[in-house]
Amino acid sequence: MPFVDIFSKSEKKGKPIIRPKIIVDTREKNSLIASELMRLQCDVEFQHLGIGDYIVKDTVIERKTISDFLGSMLNKRLVKQLKNMQPLKSKFLIIEGIDEHELYHSESHINENAIRGFLLSIILNFKIPIIYTKDYADTAKFLIVLAKKPTKEQESGINDKPKPRDVKEQLQYILEGFPGIGPKTARKLLEEFGTLKEIINTPIEKLEKLIGKKAESFKLSDKKYN
Structure with missing residues (x-):
């Protein structure tokens, strides 16, 4: 009787490789x-x-x-x-x-x-x-x-398997780091200009037409610390 490898299928499937x-x-x-x-x-x-x-x-x-x-x-x-x-x-x-x-x-x-x-x-x-x-x-x-590296939530056992963020969400998150820029405003800017580079290089006056006084946040890029 020929030998049948009953484990071969499961071995071939394995776990999907997660690429960084x-x-x-x-x-x-x-x-x-x-x-x-x-x-x-x-x-x-x-x-x-x-x-x-x-x-x-x-x-x-x-x-x-x-x-x-x-x-x-x-x-x-x-x-x-x-x-x-x-x-x-x-x-x-x-x-x-x-x-x-x-x-x-x-x-x-x-x-x-x-x-x-x-x-x-x-x-x-x-x-x-x-x-x-x-x-x-x-x-x-x-x-x-x-x-x-695991996120703080993963390290603490919260939301153990979060859905990986795509590029859009990552870019949005970075914009939200500017004071007064929330998720809605960040999405609006990205939809209008496409990239972080375009947003940063856009004159404040043009940004104000799109998001109002919140555009003032981007003046931080030109201010001196001292």
Whole structure:
């Protein structure tokens, strides 16, 4: 009598593989990080992001290599990016390729204490955490760990199997981080402009025609902390 494997069907079915979802700005499409994320079987979606380079769940991440960080420190570009991120509920800055010698003794000739002061300002004034990574592969792994990390509700046993948020819900959640912007207003803005980038870059006067005085919230992007 031939042997019949009665378990073969159940073994083949198994549990569906859940791929970590990570939204990547289109400017990062050809980066080593994007390639690494796809190599590691992540669900990568490219979007035009007005704020940050990556969105994982509800967290916005800005990434800078050492040279990018020092360069944008000098030309003040990073300060503007940090101001845009500041009102958001969940965000952090990645500084990639960190090495003490490279950071403080680069060809930029920036005073060491000026660099230290700027790092402290990011954490204390802008309230933005900083994560240091070794290289692009390390950065990719941080993003994946974040994507797999349980939410507070899951950790506490509440809503153990929540429905994964799609891109629309994630973008809406980020907009709701601005003061006075609720779900209805966030949806209205996204339906009108399509992307975070378009909303942030739209003149306040035009936003006021659509959502009234609530548009004042977006002036935070241009205000100085000190």
